[in-house]
Amino acid sequence: MSDSATHHEDGHKSLIIENKKLLMWLFLGSDCMFFGTLISTHLIYRKIYPQEFEPTSLFSLELTSFSTFILLMSSFLMALAVSAMHKGQLKSFRRNTVGVIFFGLIFLGCQVYEFTEFAHLGLTLESGTFGSTFYLMTGTHGVHVAIGVFWLICMLFYSYTGKMDAHESAVDVEVAGLYWHFVDIVWIIIFTVVYLIEFIGKT
Amino acid sequence: MSEADYHPLPVSPDTDHSGENEKYHVFVNLALVLAAITGVELVLVYLPFNTTFIFTVLICLSAFKFVAVIAWFMHLIYDKLLLTLAFGTGLVIAAGTYTALLFLFSRSYVAPPEIPGM
Numbered sequence: 001m002s003d004s005a006t007h008h009e010d011g012h013k014s015l016i017i018e019n020k021k022l023l024m025w026l027f028l029g030s031d032c033m034f035f036g037t038l039i040s041t042h043l044i045y046r047k048i049y050p051q052e053f054e055p056t057s058l059f060s061l062e063l064t065s066f067s068t069f070i071l072l073m074s075s076f077l078m079a080l081a082v083s084a085m086h087k088g089q090l091k092s093f094r095r096n097t098v099g100v101i102f103f104g105l106i107f108l109g110c111q112v113y114e115f116t117e118f119a120h121l122g123l124t125l126e127s128g129t130f131g132s133t134f135y136l137m138t139g140t141h142g143v144h145v146a147i148g149v150f151w152l153i154c155m156l157f158y159s160y161t162g163k164m165d166a167h168e169s170a171v172d173v174e175v176a177g178l179y180w181h182f183v184d185i186v187w188i189i190i191f192t193v194v195y196l197i198e199f200i201g202k203t
Numbered sequence: 204m205s206e207a208d209y210h211p212l213p214v215s216p217d218t219d220h221s222g223e224n225e226k227y228h229v230f231v232n233l234a235l236v237l238a239a240i241t242g243v244e245l246v247l248v249y250l251p252f253n254t255t256f257i258f259t260v261l262i263c264l265s266a267f268k269f270v271a272v273i274a275w276f277m278h279l280i281y282d283k284l285l286l287t288l289a290f291g292t293g294l295v296i297a298a299g300t301y302t303a304l305l306f307l308f309s310r311s312y313v314a315p316p317e318i319p320g321m
Contacts, residue, residue, distance in 0.1 A: 036297020
């Protein structure tokens with residue numbers, strides 16, 4: 001495998017996989033195991049200590065649904081940013097990346113607001129297994145979002161330096177995009193198994 | 204490098220860009236579908252249906268969203284099989300971890316330890 005061109009002069013795709021892309025997919029596979037463990041721990045403790053905490057009194061489905069919607073739309077903009085970079089449309093790339101960063105910050109803002117509200121209502125890291133596993137899981141996801149936002153801000157600034165290499169930059173943006181979409185799919189799972197399922201039959 | 208002369212992959216612009224333009228429509232449609240599904244999920248938990256039915260539908264919708272983002276937004280269907288395997292391995296191990304823990308901590312097998320102060 002090599003980092004050398006994946007596209008030949010005639011425009012046909014070669015059989016080569018970019019090293020950066022392969023490494024990112026391997027990292028995402030390992031991150032999947034990481035989040036799988038965190039989500040599993042939360043669900044198992046929820047199952048064996050069902051009476052410990054009643055999350056429906058805390059969770060705001062409207063706020064969480066809004067966060068989910070925001071993250072999904074940020075993924076859409078990220079896909080457009082990657083596509084724009086492949087087409088060499090730097091302006092479009094910047095516009096979409098600013099959108100992704102903005103949505104990412106909104107998501108983080110919602111999470112900070114949610115954590116603050118929960119802490120005021122008595123759910124803390126020390127308040128039991130539910131608090132511990134919930135904050136660890138959603139907090140780790142939040143850190144991933146923050147890293148993604150920081151990464152995209154760096155890319156955005158880098159695009160103004162004029163140092164972007166034609167082929168390499170498209171691959172770099174694609175790799176950053178993979179990371180961002182992964183953050184989105186993890187939230188898709190958390191939204192359903194941690195938030196939505198708690199409300200079934202209780203509304 | 205100015206924006207005017209910035210063309211990452213200048214070869215066969217018609218061919219390459221038509222592919223990207225097709226993807227644009229796919230992305231727009233997918234974003235609309237994902238937003239709609241999120242709305243349906245929110246409404247579903249408030250409906251007075253059988254809980255098992257709602258649970259199953261929610262899991263299916265979530266799985267669809269998960270797969271759709273991976274397949275189209277993350278370009279996995281356009282990419283090599285090796286990348287699917289690299290990610291799929293992690294995914295299978297993660298699912299296996301949950302399944303194993305579920306059996307290990309099943310109420311019928313293990314009595315839950317007491318939590319101090321409860």
